[in-house]
Each structure stands twice: as C-alpha cells, then as structure tokens.
Amino acid sequence: MEGEKTIPTVFDVAREAGVSRGTVDRVIHKRGRYSADTEARVREAIQRLGYSANLNAAKLSSRKVRRIACLVPAFQEGEYWEYINRGFREEARDSGFNLELEMFLYNQTDVESFLQQSALLLESTPDGVILNAVFKEEVASFASVLKQKGIPFAFLDNKVEGQDNVLYVGVDSHRCGELGAFLLLQSDEPEEILLVRILRDKHHKGDPNRERRQGFLDYVQEHHPGTSVHTVFIDPETPDSIAPALEKFISEHPGVRHLATTNSRIHLLAPFLAAHPEIRAVGFDNLQKNILALREGQVDFLVTHDIAGTARECLRVFAESLSRSEPPSLRNHYIHADILHRLNLDYYPED
Amino acid sequence: MEGEKTIPTVFDVAREAGVSRGTVDRVIHKRGRYSADTEARVREAIQRLGYSANLNAAKLSSRKVRRIACLVPAFQEGEYWEYINRGFREEARDSGFNLELEMFLYNQTDVESFLQQSALLLESTPDGVILNAVFKEEVASFASVLKQKGIPFAFLDNKVEGQDNVLYVGVDSHRCGELGAFLLLQSDEPEEILLVRILRDKHHKGDPNRERRQGFLDYVQEHHPGTSVHTVFIDPETPDSIAPALEKFISEHPGVRHLATTNSRIHLLAPFLAAHPEIRAVGFDNLQKNILALREGQVDFLVTHDIAGTARECLRVFAESLSRSEPPSLRNHYIHADILHRLNLDYYPED
DNA sequence: CCTTATTGCGTGCACGTGAACGCAATTGCA
DNA sequence: TGCAATTGCGTTCACGTGCACGCAATAAGG
Numbered sequence: 069m070e071g072e073k074t075i076p077t078v079f080d081v082a083r084e085a086g087v088s089r090g091t092v093d094r095v096i097h098k099r100g101r102y103s104a105d106t107e108a109r110v111r112e113a114i115q116r117l118g119y120s121a122n123l124n125a126a127k128l129s130s131r132k133v134r135r136i137a138c139l140v141p142a143f144q145e146g147e148y149w150e151y152i153n154r155g156f157r158e159e160a161r162d163s164g165f166n167l168e169l170e171m172f173l174y175n176q177t178d179v180e181s182f183l184q185q186s187a188l189l190l191e192s193t194p195d196g197v198i199l200n201a202v203f204k205e206e207v208a209s210f211a212s213v214l215k216q217k218g219i220p221f222a223f224l225d226n227k228v229e230g231q232d233n234v235l236y237v238g239v240d241s242h243r244c245g246e247l248g249a250f251l252l253l254q255s256d257e258p259e260e261i262l263l264v265r266i267l268r269d270k271h272h273k274g275d276p277n278r279e280r281r282q283g284f285l286d287y288v289q290e291h292h293p294g295t296s297v298h299t300v301f302i303d304p305e306t307p308d309s310i311a312p313a314l315e316k317f318i319s320e321h322p323g324v325r326h327l328a329t330t331n332s333r334i335h336l337l338a339p340f341l342a343a344h345p346e347i348r349a350v351g352f353d354n355l356q357k358n359i360l361a362l363r364e365g366q367v368d369f370l371v372t373h374d375i376a377g378t379a380r381e382c383l384r385v386f387a388e389s390l391s392r393s394e395p396p397s398l399r400n401h402y403i404h405a406d407i408l409h410r411l412n413l414d415y416y417p418e419d
Numbered sequence: 420m421e422g423e424k425t426i427p428t429v430f431d432v433a434r435e436a437g438v439s440r441g442t443v444d445r446v447i448h449k450r451g452r453y454s455a456d457t458e459a460r461v462r463e464a465i466q467r468l469g470y471s472a473n474l475n476a477a478k479l480s481s482r483k484v485r486r487i488a489c490l491v492p493a494f495q496e497g498e499y500w501e502y503i504n505r506g507f508r509e510e511a512r513d514s515g516f517n518l519e520l521e522m523f524l525y526n527q528t529d530v531e532s533f534l535q536q537s538a539l540l541l542e543s544t545p546d547g548v549i550l551n552a553v554f555k556e557e558v559a560s561f562a563s564v565l566k567q568k569g570i571p572f573a574f575l576d577n578k579v580e581g582q583d584n585v586l587y588v589g590v591d592s593h594r595c596g597e598l599g600a601f602l603l604l605q606s607d608e609p610e611e612i613l614l615v616r617i618l619r620d621k622h623h624k625g626d627p628n629r630e631r632r633q634g635f636l637d638y639v640q641e642h643h644p645g646t647s648v649h650t651v652f653i654d655p656e657t658p659d660s661i662a663p664a665l666e667k668f669i670s671e672h673p674g675v676r677h678l679a680t681t682n683s684r685i686h687l688l689a690p691f692l693a694a695h696p697e698i699r700a701v702g703f704d705n706l707q708k709n710i711l712a713l714r715e716g717q718v719d720f721l722v723t724h725d726i727a728g729t730a731r732e733c734l735r736v737f738a739e740s741l742s743r744s745e746p747p748s749l750r751n752h753y754i755h756a757d758i759l760h761r762l763n764l765d766y767y768p769e770d
Numbered sequence: 771c772c773t774t775a776t777t778g779c780g781t782g783c784a785c786g787t788g789a790a791c792g793c794a795a796t797t798g799c800a
Numbered sequence: 801t802g803c804a805a806t807t808g809c810g811t812t813c814a815c816g817t818g819c820a821c822g823c824a825a826t827a828a829g830g
Contacts, residue, residue, distance in 0.1 A: 077815095077816055077817085078816070078817070079816085087779075087780090088779065088780045088781080089780080089781090089816095089817090090779070090780055090781070090782095090819085091778080091779055091780075093817075093818065093819080094778095094779085094819095097818080097819090099819085100777085100778095101776095101777065101778055101779070102777085102778060102779075103777080103778065103779095106778075106779085121816080121817070121818095122479070122815090122816050122817070123475075124474075124475040124476075124478045124479045124515050124815090124816080124817090125475075125479050125785090125815070125816035125817040125818090126816080126817055126818075127475045127785090127817090128473070128475045128476050128479055128784095128785045128786065128787090128815090128816080128817075128818095129784075129785055129816075129817040129818045129819085130785085130817080130818060130819095131784075131785075131818075131819080132818080132819085164475050239766075240765070240766070243762060243763070243765070244763075246762055247760065247762040247763050250760070250762055254605065254606070255605070255606065255607070256606070371763075391818095402765070402766040403766060404757075404763065404766045404767050404768070405763045405766070406755075406757060406758070406763070407757070407758035407760065407763060409598065409601070409758065411594060411597055411598040411601055412594070412595075412598050412722075412755065412756045412757070412758060414591070414594070414753075415590075415591070415753040415754060415755045415756070416755050417755070428785095428786055428787085429786070429787070430786085438809075438810090439809065439810045439811080440786095440787090440810085440811090441788095441789085441809070441810055441811070441812095442808080442809055442810075444787075444788065444789080445789095445808095445809085448788080448789090450788095450789080451807085451808095452806095452807065452808055452809075453807085453808060453809075454807080454808065454809095457808075457809085472786080472787070472788095473785090473786050473787070475785090475786080475787090476785070476786035476787045476788090476815090477786080477787055477788075478787090478815090479785090479786080479787075479788095479814095479815045479816065479817090480786075480787040480788045480789085480814075480815055481787080481788060481789095481815085482788075482789080482814075482815075483788080483789085742788095
C-alpha cells in the first residue's frame with residue numbers, strides 16, 4: 069500500500085552517502101581506511117535512514133571467533149554460579165556468533181585468587197569480558213585497567229558504581245531483599261525473626277549478597293519496626309551441624325516463626341524446616357534443591373530470577389554490542405524478579 | 420581440539436544421502452519432485468547427522484510472504500486483547516520471516532460474529548492461523564475444518580481439548596486461578612469473600628475465564644472449606660454504577676475483607692478499593708491500569724504473565740514451525756505465571 | 771625526483787538456506 | 801509410435817553482512 073517502507077541495507081546507506089558498500093562497512097566497524105569527511109557522510113546517512121544491521125545476516129556472515137573471558141566465582145555442582153556457567157555455555161553454543169568462552173574462576177572468599185585470575189585474564193587478551201563484582205574496590209580498579217586497554221566488558225548480577233556507559237545485566241538486589249522480607253512477614257507482626265547466614269568463612273572480604281540483605285533489613289526496619297532480627301551463622305561445609313545449631317537457637321527463642329536466608333542455599337535448611345512446619349521460610353534463587361524444598365512445602369516462597377536465562381541474556385546483549393563495535397544501547401539491563409511459590413513453579417524455566 | 424563437531428548443513432546431508440542440495444531441500448519442505456526411495460535416504464541422513472536448518476540463513480533467504488490469520492476477540496484500547504495484538508505486530512515486524520498478519524476480530528459475547536469471522540478467514544486462505552478458543556464447540560469444529568483443509572493452526576491462551584498435535588501457547592489457567600486464591604487468602608481464614616465478575620452480558624455463551632475461575636473456586640473449596648464465596652456481577656459499560664453496587668454489597672456483608680476478580684479488569688474497582696483499604700484484593704493480568712492499581716496499593720497482587728510476550732512467543736514458535744513445514748516440536752508450550760507485587764513490578768516487561 | 775608506505779575506496783567471496791529454473795528420463799495418452 | 805506432460809534431480813541466484821583483497825592516489829623518506 070502506501071507505507072511499505074522497506075528496511076534499509078548497507079547498500080541503501082552507501083547510495084545515500086555516495087560511497088561504496090565496503091566503505092560503509094569500514095566506518096560502521098571502525099576498521100579505518102576512510103577520511104573524516106566520508107565518515108561524517110556515512111554516519112549521517114545511517115541516521116537519516118535509521119539503518120541498523122540485519123542480525124541474521126551478520127551472524128551468518130561472521131566468521132571471526134570472539135573470545136569472551138568470564139571472570140566469575142568458582143562453583144561446585146548445583147550452586148548458583150554453575151547455573152550462570154550453564155547459561156553462558158548455552159548462549160555461546162547457539163548465539164549464532166562464534167563465541168569462545170574462557171572461564172577465569174576465583175575463590176569468592178579469597179581476594180588473592182581474584183587478583184590472580186584477573187591477571188591471567190589480561191594475559192589472554194580476550195575480545196570482551198563479563199565479570200561479577202564481588203570485591204568492590206578490586207573490581208573497580210580492574211575495570212579501569214580494562215577500559216584503558218580498550219577491552220569491552222559487562223557486569224553480571226552485581227556491579228560497581230561509578231562505571232558509566234557499561235552494560236549491567238541483573239536484578240535490583242536491594243529490591244529483591246525487600247520483597248523477600250515482605251513475603252516473609254506479610255500480615256504478621258512477629259516480635260523476632262531469624263536470618264540465617266550461610267558462610268564458609270564469616271570473616272572474608274567479599275559479600276555478594278550485601279545489597280540483598282540490606283534490602284531485607286531495611287524493609288523490616290521500615291515496615292515492622294517492632295520486629296528484631298536475629299542472625300545465626302552456619303557453615304555449609306559441615307551440614308550435620310546445621311540442624312543442631314538451629315535447634316539450639318529455637319530452643320532459646322521459642323517464639324520465632326519466621327526464617328529467611330539471603331543467599332542461595334536455603335535448601336540446606338530443608339531438614340530443619342521439615343521438622344518445624346510452624347516456621348514460615350523465604351529464600352532466594354531457583355536452584356534445583358531450593359525448588360524441591362519449595363515443592364515439598366519446607367520453603368514458602370523463593371525470590372528469584374531465571375539465573376541461567378539472565379546469564380544468556382547478558383552474553384547475548386554483550387555479543388551483539390561487540391558485533392556492532394559499539395557499546396550496548398541500554399546501560400542497565402534490569403531483570404524482573406520473580407516470586408516463586410508451590411503453585412507457579414511448574415513451568416518456570418529449567419528448575 | 421578433539422570434539423570440534425561442526426554443525427551439519429544441507430550440503431552435509433546431501434553428501435550423506437548421495438543426492439544434491441536441491442533435492443534435500445525439496446524433501447525437507449515437501450515440495451515434491453523426488454522419489455520415495457530418495458526421500459527415505461534423505462530423511463535418514465538428516466536423522467543420522469542430527470541436521471536442523473540454520474534459522475538465521477533461513478530467515479535471510481526466505482522471500483516468501485507468509486500470511487497469518489489471527490482469529491481473536493475484538494478489543495478496545497488498553498484491554499487484554501490489545502496487548503496480544505501488540506505482541507503479534509511486534510513479532511511480525513522483527514521476526515525475520517516475512518509475516519503478514521490478517522486480523523479477524525469477533526465479538527466475545529456473540530457466537531454469530533465468531534462464525535462470521537471464521538468464514539471470512541477461510542475465504543482468505545491464509546498460510547496459518549492463530550486462534551483463541553472462546554466458544555468451545557464452535558472452535559472445535561472450526562479447527563476440524565482447518566485440519567481438513569491442511570491449514571496449520573495454533574491456539575493461544577485457551578485451547579480446546581481433543582485437538583492433538585497442535586501448538587498451544589499460554590498459561591495453565593486453572594493453576595493461575597488457584598494461585599490467585601492462595602495469594603488472596605494465605606494465612607487468613609475468612610468466613611466470606613467476594614468474587615466480582617465483570618461482564619457486559621452475563622447470559623452470553625463464551626466464557627474465556629472459566630478455567631481460571633474454576634481454579635480459584637477449587638482452591639477455596641479445598642483449602643478453606645469454611646469460606647463462602649459471594650459473586651457480584653457488574654457491567655463494565657456503566658462504570659459509575661460499579662462503586663455503588665459494591666458498596667451496597669459491603670453494607671449487607673460487612674465482614675468481607677477479601678475480594679478478587681477473575682478477568683483482567685480489576686482496575687475498574689480501583690476507586691472502590693481506594694475507599695476500602697481494609698479489603699485485600701487480587702486480580703489478573705498486567706494491564707497498565709491494573710499495574711497502576713497495584714503500584715498505588717489498591718490491589719495487593721496480580722497473577723499474570725507477559726501478555727504481549729506470550730503472543731510474540733506464540734507467533735514466533737508457530738512461524739518457525741511453518742518455515743520447517745512441520746508441526747512444532749513442542750505441543751504444549753506452557754508459559755510461567757508471574758506473581759506481581761508492588762515490590763517487583765518495576766522491571767516487568769512493558770507494563 | 772624516485773621509491774615505498776599509507777590512505778581511501780571499491781570489488782568479490784563466503785556464510786547456509788529457499789526457491790526458481792533447466793534438463794534428462796520416464797510416463798501418459800491418442 | 802509420437803508428442804506432451806510429469807517426474808526426478810542438479811544448478812544457480814538471492815538474501816544482507818563481514819572481511820580480505822586489490823587498485824589508485826597521496827604522503828613519506830632518501
């Protein structure tokens with residue numbers, strides 16, 4: 069009919085700018101060999117036509133292997149970061165671009181290992197980096213190095229402030245913490261609740277869940293000022309000690325009916341919770357074991373997001389921005405937080 | 420290194436089957452001009468190599484326009500089906516295939532208009548049909564006609580039973596109804612609750628939310644057997660009469676503290692709910708106006724799914740199956756139901 | 771001023787698929 | 801038997817992009 073505006077191609081841009089297709093391509097990918105004047109004309113033509121590359125054609129054509137380095141915590145089977153890793157692998161496999169992952173895994177409880185892995189990463193000179201900001205200062209200075217070296221990077225799941233124009237993909241952790249607290253307390257007004265912290269080493273430096281926990285505490289303080297939050301530390305390395313420790317706490321505080329964790333391992337408390345059906349429990353993250361605890365009723369709600377899907381999304385957006393040789397159009401790519409309950413977990417992506 | 424299995428192409432299949440690339444293509448797309456023997460060899464080669472077409476290349480190459488007819492309820496601005504329509508349009512625009520939508524919109528309250536539109540649809544002989552099953556029997560017989568004519572089709576959001584090997588994309592409505600009831604009641608045990616039904620004509624035949632409402636009622640009956648459900652009908656055409664009608668009900672049943680709707684228009688009750696903060700309210704579907712009521716605290720929870728996103732997903736999967744000239748690999752494509760609350764609505768897809 | 775880099779630009783191939791075209795062999799029909 | 805229609809198959813172009821290559825014009829260096 070009348071609209072029928074056909075999508076512009078490089079050829080249209082070339083014609084509009086009065087140059088050849090190859091020149092347009094060189095400008096777009098900043099591969100040099102063109103004059104400032106030509107660049108201006110080409111960019112203007114791109115603007116005017118509203119051109120953007122056909123991703124299908126780009127993927128089909130791209131023969132170059134892009135090496136993406138992932139600087140994330142090491143993991144054991146079934147842990148949070150294994151899900152992230154799986155998301156990365158899946159996306160790399162069928163993104164259409166030729167992505168090659170190089171994993172640099174550090175120990176979350178050991179700054180030294182982070183520094184070591186980040187040094188190794190620099191040696192391998194990848195085409196791009198995806199990283200998680202566990203150790204705030206160290207990550208910030210590492211980010212500066214990347215920026216200075218001209219290596220594009222993106223934050224997954226955790227960012228450091230003050231890094232502008234950088235992609236971040238992840239949830240609003242503080243808000244998730246609030247949401248967890250809301251779901252735990254809802255219409256109740258308990259005098260005391262229990263926050264279980266599951267840590268290998270309670271004195272180490274990194275704290276990936278700080279914002280989430282802060283959100284939880286902020287919510288309690290604001291909406292339930294009469295409620296006091298007890299904290300119990302448990303060590304995931306000695307699972308047998310968990311139930312006794314909690315039983316001891318409960319015997320000392322028999323009024324407690326509400327429990328939460330702020331990391332991803334509430335499943336470790338499942339045996340204890342099974343023995344205490346009167347305790348309402350809220351946890352985070354859709355690990356398979358957590359889902360199981362939810363399905364069996366030991367946990368009431370999980371606040372989560374599609375972990376592997378988030379990693380995929382992060383790599384996808386990042387790879388697209390690399391293919392355009394330009395920073396991602398969206399700086400902060402916030403992921404929706406899901407409330408998971410026994411009644412809506414069946415079709416949740418890969419539980 | 421050793422794995423390095425490269426993804427097989429049509430050429431690999433052709434070599435494996437001892438024929439040319441064109442022959443493989445004709446077999447895959449069932450375009451005739453090949454012997455039964457050849458077909459067998461080609462199919463076996465496809466199996467053996469695990470071949471599946473490169474979607475990027477397919478999209479790039481496909482010049483054919485595919486006409487998809489959508490047989491769905493007519494809508495006004497801001498209504499549920501407008502979101503669906505938007506999802507269709509977006510996906511058609513940037514699916515990469517050359518999709519051309521033809522909308523056949525019928526009046527949900529009028530079987531005749533459905534029959535009329537479905538007749539018009541048949542006349543236009545589309546390449547595929549996406550439809551919603553409002554009038555069960557009529558849809559079932561229409562589906563038979565489509566099957567007999569060899570026109571592929573898919574159900575969105577509502578299906579009729581007994582249609583095998585057909586794509587369905589949507590939520591588990593019964594389960595969503597249960598979830599809504601759970602969220603409404605949670606730890607409470609009220610004597611009576613109010614179910615508001617918003618209908619233009621309470622005697623018409625179609626009932627798109629029957630399963631959802633049934634799920635709601637089933638949950639109440641099973642988990643709160645002491646609770647009685649009152650139903651009030653209101654007419655969306657006369658919004659001024661809504662609040663008075665509900666006030667009247669409340670004055671007659673002063674104990675009611677829980678309210679739900681099972682269609683998508685709880686936003687119509689926002690003024691009433693604003694005047695009754697003591698009433699807990701749960702609704703369905705992330706219409707902008709519903710989101711607003713959630714944000715402002717008149718509604719406590721929405722049970723929903725990404726409406727436009729679901730429509731996109733439906734069209735995407737359907738178009739892919741058309742391009743493969745084969746029924747979709749997954750028959751029932753269930754969509755996860757989301758629990759929406761004031762604290763997790765900010766990053767929900769297009770509210 | 772001559773030789774060699776460098777700059778600026780155009781051309782051509784490849785990616786994997788869809789689908790039209792063309793050609794030979796076979797079949798159908800009178 | 802003769803000629804057209806059909807069947808079975810291979811070849812070729814097009815889709816839009818990335819990127820290597822190649823050629824001319826200019827700049828750099830002796």
